Amino acid sequence: MPSEAPNIQICADADAAALALAEALLAALTAHDASEPLSLVVSGGGTPERLFRLLGGAWRARIPWRKLALYWVDERCVAPDDPQSNHGMLLRAFGGALPADLAAYQRMRGEDPPQQEAARYAALLPPRLDWIWLGMGDDGHTASLFPGEAAGGGRCHGARNPLSGQARITLSEQEILRAERVTFLVTGASKSATLQTVLSDLQCDLPAARIARARRVGWLLDADSAPPYLQ
Numbered sequence: 001m002p003s004e005a006p007n008i009q010i011c012a013d014a015d016a017a018a019l020a021l022a023e024a025l026l027a028a029l030t031a032h033d034a035s036e037p038l039s040l041v042v043s044g045g046g047t048p049e050r051l052f053r054l055l056g057g058a059w060r061a062r063i064p065w066r067k068l069a070l071y072w073v074d075e076r077c078v079a080p081d082d083p084q085s086n087h088g089m090l091l092r093a094f095g096g097a098l099p100a101d102l103a104a105y106q107r108m109r110g111e112d113p114p115q116q117e118a119a120r121y122a123a124l125l126p127p128r129l130d131w132i133w134l135g136m137g138d139d140g141h142t143a144s145l146f147p148g149e150a151a152g153g154g155r156c157h158g159a160r161n162p163l164s165g166q167a168r169i170t171l172s173e174q175e176i177l178r179a180e181r182v183t184f185l186v187t188g189a190s191k192s193a194t195l196q197t198v199l200s201d202l203q204c205d206l207p208a209a210r211i212a213r214a215r216r217v218g219w220l221l222d223a224d225s226a227p228p229y230l231q
């Protein structure tokens with residue numbers, strides 16, 4: 001259970017929040033002097049798109065990609081060229097190709113059977129994950145851990161979006177809790193009410209709250225998503 005005050009940074013808008021996380025990544029990579037690359041596990045959905053466009057565009061030459069190994073928090077069970085694919089979104093944001101000197105990149109194969117792919121992905125992850133970037137859906141889900149759905153085991157497991165029925169592959173809650181560092185990036189007015197619920201009552205049963213009450217996390221918000229009492 002985290003004992004310190006919540007670590008919340010509120011930025012003026014979604015562009016400023018993306019810039020703040022890009023700057024934090026650059027600082028982490030600059031400080032990283034281990035022989036293994038820094039393992040960064042990223043989320044999909046709409047929120048990180050502008051951050052990925054920044055990293056893959058204006059900031060592409062600033063990031064020491066050879067120090068970075070990139071993994072996914074979750075994936076939708078669709079083909080990689082499907083508009084719903086998180087991997088596809090990242091590739092588009094990077095103009096069709098990831099930097100050639102990226103130390104490692106492992107996509108989740110959304111086109112394969114979810115349980116089989118979850119087992120394959122769990123086996124290729126490094127023993128401990130350095131940093132996980134999470135998002136939060138309007139319903140309080142994070143990764144593909146949805147409200148009301150039973151928790152899965154292992155490092156990764158199959159999941160299902162209860163609203164759409166879409167199959168997913170996701171990092172497990174316990175794997176997220178084990179990571180060295182976890183940061184939630186949350187932007188947009190549609191998240192404000194749920195964020196207020198989560199931040200004011202970490203005991204509520206929303207997946208984002210379960211993560212935040214069990215370990216220290218950072219919150220990077222924009223003014224539209226931040227609950228009024230924080231501003």
Ligand SMILES: O=C1O[C@H](COP(=O)(O)O)[C@@H](O)[C@H](O)[C@H]1O
Pocket residue numbers: 043044045046047048073074075076086134135136137138141142143144
């Ligand atoms: O389905 C997903 O939803 C969450 C939140 O997505 P957003 O579109 O509201 O930003 C995301 O973090 C997760 O990776 C994604 O697969």
